[in-house]
Amino acid sequence: MEHVDIAIIGAGPAGLTAALYASRARANTVVFEGGIPGGQIVTTDWVENYPGFPSGISGAELGDLMTKQAEEFGAVIKSFSPVSRLESKDDHFEIEAGEETYEADAVIVATGAIPRKLGVPGEAEYTGRGVSWCATCDGALYRDKTVCVVGGGDAAVEEAMFLTKFASKVYVIHRRDELRATKCIQERCFANEKIELVWSRVVGEIVGDGSKVSSLVLKSTAGEPDLHLPVEGVFIFVGVDPVSSIVSGLAETNDAGFVRIDHDGRTSIPGLFAAGDVTDSDLKQVITAAAKGASAAFEAVRYVDEERVCPL
Numbered sequence: 001m002e003h004v005d006i007a008i009i010g011a012g013p014a015g016l017t018a019a020l021y022a023s024r025a026r027a028n029t030v031v032f033e034g035g036i037p038g039g040q041i042v043t044t045d046w047v048e049n050y051p052g053f054p055s056g057i058s059g060a061e062l063g064d065l066m067t068k069q070a071e072e073f074g075a076v077i078k079s080f081s082p083v084s085r086l087e088s089k090d091d092h093f094e095i096e097a098g099e100e101t102y103e104a105d106a107v108i109v110a111t112g113a114i115p116r117k118l119g120v121p122g123e124a125e126y127t128g129r130g131v132s133w134c135a136t137c138d139g140a141l142y143r144d145k146t147v148c149v150v151g152g153g154d155a156a157v158e159e160a161m162f163l164t165k166f167a168s169k170v171y172v173i174h175r176r177d178e179l180r181a182t183k184c185i186q187e188r189c190f191a192n193e194k195i196e197l198v199w200s201r202v203v204g205e206i207v208g209d210g211s212k213v214s215s216l217v218l219k220s221t222a223g224e225p226d227l228h229l230p231v232e233g234v235f236i237f238v239g240v241d242p243v244s245s246i247v248s249g250l251a252e253t254n255d256a257g258f259v260r261i262d263h264d265g266r267t268s269i270p271g272l273f274a275a276g277d278v279t280d281s282d283l284k285q286v287i288t289a290a291a292k293g294a295s296a297a298f299e300a301v302r303y304v305d306e307e308r309v310c311p312l
């Protein structure tokens, strides 16, 4: 069984930054990533709120740069290696990824989050046939068509603006009568002639002809009658759910399944740290994921070094 100082699970901004800090501290570091490195950010076209890139940067390029920087300092990144088991032993952790089993002195869980589903009729049936969670991936399929975005936060509004590059019309359906998105993003949204806000509505059903989406049934949150809205694409951005099953029964989570951490990224288990969107921190962004990844790595290195000098 291969032994490493620090194992990181997930190669999004939190895991990659943790890898950069741990490897620069000369810890033998391996990152397990279920898919390709980069995390959620590779699904977005443009990131304009990460410092150092005044004109913004594509999500894919930012993920790529973070990966290269971590590798530059010696972190080993194992793509397409989903971790299926994490166990705490007496003085180490055991990790199973594919056919391989590793032993690590400390583990940083940075498994992030996945976009939340609406849970309405038609959603599962038409996923990939009109229903999407990735405007960057699927937006170009809707050239000159009418689409909608469901949600009212930053991601929803930014993706709606991206979709106007292709679609002839983009409805933004929001359950409240004002957006949650950052003010400067809202201003751009209101100024975009292709975008129409549909206030105080939630999706009741996604309707199709058996092969693709044709319309939505919208329920009112203000007591109005149902509305039938013809659309060919439905892009859903209504928040995220944590990818925390790997630590269930191991570390403490909150009611929604987000891993509880202290200020420095420690979980309820000694030697087990967590960072980024999988944790119960409020702001879920690239910068906060990166910052928390750095803190978790700093503490994990300290934990490994102290354990070596003064074994538990």
Ligand SMILES: Cc1cc2nc3c(=O)[nH]c(=O)nc-3n(C[C@H](O)[C@H](O)[C@H](O)COP(=O)(O)OP(=O)(O)OC[C@H]3O[C@@H](n4cnc5c(N)ncnc54)[C@H](O)[C@@H]3O)c2cc1C
Pocket: 009, 010, 011, 012, 013, 014, 015, 032, 033, 034, 035, 036, 037, 038, 039, 040, 041, 043, 044, 046, 047, 048, 049, 050, 081, 082, 083, 084, 110, 111, 112, 113, 114, 115, 155, 159, 243, 246, 275, 276, 277, 278, 284, 285, 286, 287, 289
């Ligand atoms: C459409 C969209 C647009 C966004 N736009 C912005 C923006 O403009 N600016 C901004 O700051 N933020 C933006 N965000 C939010 C930002 O992407 C996230 O906050 C950030 O990616 C969180 O980083 P993370 O490393 O915690 O998790 P993630 O990015 O979710 O990465 C987690 C990684 O862990 C991997 N993983 C999960 N389980 C396992 C396992 N068992 N084994 C191995 N690997 C596993 C996943 O494959 C994934 O690669 C956007 C998000 C979305 C969805």
